[in-house]
Amino acid sequence: MSTDAKKDFFVSYNRHDKAWAEWIAWILEESGYTVVIQAWDFRPGGNFVLDMQRAASEAERTISVLSENYLSSQFTQPEWASAFAQDPTGEKRSLIPIRIGNCLLSGMWSTIVYVDLVEVDEVSARDLVLQAVQDGRTKPDQPPQFPGQSGTISDRAKPTYPPNLIQNLPYGSINFVGREVELEQIHQQLQQSSTVAISAIAGMGGIGKTELALQYARKHCREGSYPGGLCWLRAREEVGTQIISFVRSCLDLTPPEDLELVEKVRWCWRRWREGAALLIFDDVQKYEDIESFLPPQESRFKVLMTSRSRFGSPVQELQLDVLSEGKALELLRLLVGDSRVDEELARSEELCEWLGYLPLGLELVGRYLAKKRDLSIELLWQRLQENRLEARAFKQAEPGMTASLGVAAAFELSWQSLDEVVQQVAAVLSLFALAEIPWKLVEQCLPEVDAEELEDIRDQMLLSANLLKRVDKGMYQLHQLLKEFFAVKREQRADDSDLQQRFYQVVIAEAEEVREKPEKSLTQKSTMMIAHLQEAMKRLARPEQALDLATCLNWVARLYYEQGRYGEAEPLYVRSLSIREQQLGTDHPDVASSLDNLALLYKWQGHYSEAEPLFVRSLSIREQQLGTDHPDVAGSLNNLATLYRFQGRYGEAEPLYVRSLSIQEQQLGTNHSDVAGSLSNLATLYRFQGRYGEAEPLYVRSLSIQEQQLGTDHPDVAYSLNHLAELHRLQGRYGEAEPLYVRSLSIQEQQLGTDHPDVATSLNELANLYHSQGRYGEAEPLYVRSLSIQEQQLGTDHPDVATSLNNLAALYRSQGRYGEAEPLFVRSLSIGEQQLGTDHPDVATRLNNLAALYRSQGRYGEAEPLFVRSLSIREQQLGANHPDVATSLDNLANLYNSQGRYDAAEPLLLRSISILQNQLPADHPLLARIVSNLAYFYDLQGRYREAEALYLQAIPILSAKLEESHQWRQEAFQRFRSLLQKNLQENRTDELSDDPLTQSILQELQNASD
Secondary structure: OOOOOOEEEEEEOOHHHHHHHHHHHHHHHHOOOOEEEHHHHOOOOOOHHHHHHHHHHHEEEEEEEEOHHHHHOOOOHHHHHHHHHHOOOOOOOOEEEEEOOOOOOOHHHHHOOOEEOOOOOHHHHHHHHHHHHOOOOOOOOOOOOOOOOOOOHHHOOOOOOHHHOOEOOOOOOOOOOOOHHHHHHHHHHHHOOOOOEEEEEEOOOOOOHHHHHHHHHHHHHHOOOOOOOEEEEEOOOOHHHHHHHHHHHHOOOOOOOOOOHHHHHHHHHHOOOOOOEEEEEEOOOOHHHHHOOOOOOOOOEEEEEEEOOOOOOOOEEEEOOOOOHHHHHHHHHHHHOHHHHHHOHHHHHHHHHHOOOOHHHHHHHHHHHHHOOOOOHHHHHHHHHHHHHHOHHHHOOOOOOOOOOOHHHHHHHHHOOOOHHHHHHHHHHOOOOOOOEEHHHHHHHOOOOOHHHHHHHHHHHHHOOOOOEEEEOOEEEOOHHHHHHHHHHHHOOOOHHHHHHHHHHHHHHHHHHHHHOHHHOOHHHHHHHHHHHHHHHHOOOOHHHHHHHHHHHHHHHHHHHHOOOHHHHHHHHHHHHHHHHHHHOOOOHHHHHHHHHHHHHHHHOOOHHHHHHHHHHHHHHHHHHHOOOOHHHHHHHHHHHHHHHHOOOHHHHHHHHHHHHHHHHHHHOOOOHHHHHHHHHHHHHHHHOOOHHHHHHHHHHHHHHHHHHHOOOOHHHHHHHHHHHHHHHHOOOHHHHHHHHHHHHHHHHHHHOOOOHHHHHHHHHHHHHHHHOOOHHHHHHHHHHHHHHHHHHHOOOOHHHHHHHHHHHHHHHHOOOHHHHHHHHHHHHHHHHHHHOOOOHHHHHHHHHHHHHHHHOOOHHHHHHHHHHHHHHHHHHHOOOOHHHHHHHHHHHHHHHHHOOHHHHHHHHHHHHHHHHHHOOOOOHHHHHHHHHHHHHHHHOOOHHHHHHHHHHHHHHHHHHOOOOOHHHHHHHHHHHHHHHHHHHOOOHHHOOOOHHHHHHHHHHHHHHO
């Protein structure tokens, strides 16, 4: 905007009155005055605030375009206040108000004489404006250059005098929120076509299509965007007759009577008023119904339709969705009042959600509450839950609403257009939960209907009529209130009971498939199936359906269990078990299955004492009912053995694993996949005991069976590869472990997808290998990716997420990145405590790791209580003689060593070694490592002879069991060399033993010093 010379006028206005402001500015410039107006002079890229400040300060006078919009706007206040401040007495007439709409003038405004254009025709209005600004100036011979734009005023079309716009628009709602983006999208669609533009607002009944079209039309009526007029047509009535009526009443045209209706309409189009015109066809059922009455292919004609149906070319579609949660609550506030909503905010939010954020439902309920000022939102909520769509609040539209029907009546219009088969499909859809519905399940519920016919019903009837929404490939969803409406219709059908039974059978089968097939076990699908199973449970109320209910409860619990939602799974498992005991008796095999499920849940929660009697009872039932050699008995033996393994009760676990394996080999054959599973379990027990030589051939045989039975690329083969790789990692055989980990990861990515939780686990294990090798740069991105997958697929509070956080934090600790490690350790611990309980063994591990971090930082006072608590949990949950207890004792002793508290450290180390000697073979690497730690402890105290003896005990074991690059082995050797170096330097070598290892290292050190 040029500032070379002062302008005569600055036109100040609210955006809703833009058409008036432009008309006034045009009149003034046409009469020779210079004007600054935002619509013409504020160019893209400029600073709006600075432009406005310059305009207000550099113009001689300010014209305020007065309306309710203007007076209520915060942004216009500084504009007129500046002019008033410059001339508070009005002597210079710096502020000239022009009233263009009914508004109450109070305060300062009531003291200023204004120009009143309300209900004034255009000629009179022009004279009034010019008289108001007249100060003796004369109109120049040529129109002045328009400020800020090249060309003459004649290049710009003269604005239409706003009250002169012809229109027959009905009144819209004063409560309109949440559609600002859609209003702009409609305008863009209508303006972009070089021929007649046809746009359609599509959506389900009650979504607000008519209201949006009306608000768009009224907005642009105010702005003067359509000088050719705005014509509102009710598409369910005779459209041609309405067009002719509009022409007669608004355009003063009378079509010849001897023409047919369509020809009369064409006659009208040819004589239509100049300028852009907007035709709104409200509630179009079929495009063919209005096609013959559409205007000619001229760009000035713009056609806007609303419809429950979808049309193809040439219609541009704007698919309308429900309001956002925030906008829905805003609409409720407008209708009911802020105070009532705030008093019951939580229930108000729940009410909006239950209404599915549907504008019609919100407005009906809001107006009902507004009428009943003493009715609480809570009481209305109860009425809605009791009466559903039959509630009075839903029944009838109120005066002042754009909609003329209640919710059920609005849906009924769509229902009546559906034939019997389509109604049956809608009835089936109402059985599903308010979650994504896999279309294949709908097909399975209606096996007698051809799949292609069902596709046509879905695409051409339900989707086209906006009675169903597509959310993803093969996935669809119903709106909450449509589900309610369809459910009412279903309950009136003779086949309702059959449809419900089919639905139950289909969702149970799908839940089992989701659980059994790894590639379908992603949390998103599991969560979806949980919702549909819960919906099925609601319908299993009859006594004869009790066992079906137990099965449903079991599957919901199992899916919760898979997601780590143990607290939600437990009561469902308990209830399922109770039903089966009542219905089948306490010794039925299905009861044994329920006992197993509940026991597995307790095992993963670390509630071992609760799990054991359930496993034992399940085993007993199966042995009695199925025989001692049944494969299910083998399964129970495996479960109980695994519990004992978790508890460190290795001696009790081994015979159970061996017996389980024997049964399976006899009953299933030596190459059965279940045999492979038992081999892997027994190998894992040996791995925990440090019996690596016995574990390896079992892992290898297990892998071979699975490759033969399942193929080399099956996910179960990947798990076996991981087990064998983990054994090699623990032995320090990193070169052999890596290709197994890599192959396992590759199989899972190919078979399960790159974002599957099992892929995250493999990434973690490969990263652990790199961490062990000190390849930190390669480990970190794998840990990060693993964590990201788990958070996305399992949720941010899943126990597996806690494990990934712990591993990544451990990497950072190894790198000395303590500031990054600590919040990860803390978060990992928090998740574990929340999801597993404060006394779970995994929580003890997290406490131990966080304490180790503090010890590394010298924060001994913070580390000690964590080490102590970790030890306490392990003693309580695992027993005083568990190997993990020995590890905790060792960690606490190392802390005391760091503090020089040797008297406190020694008994802990001795007790740790005693436990391991009783629980593990004499050549177990863990035992050897703790022994080497005791040796280091004696070394620090100068007890060299005792230290040497322990090193000589530990190092041969570590050398035999672990590869040379293994951290434990290297650490022990380095400490031993250091001890011998000190003895050499202090000339105390005669106090050392004649052991070949000692002597060889001494000789090496001597040669190095020479």
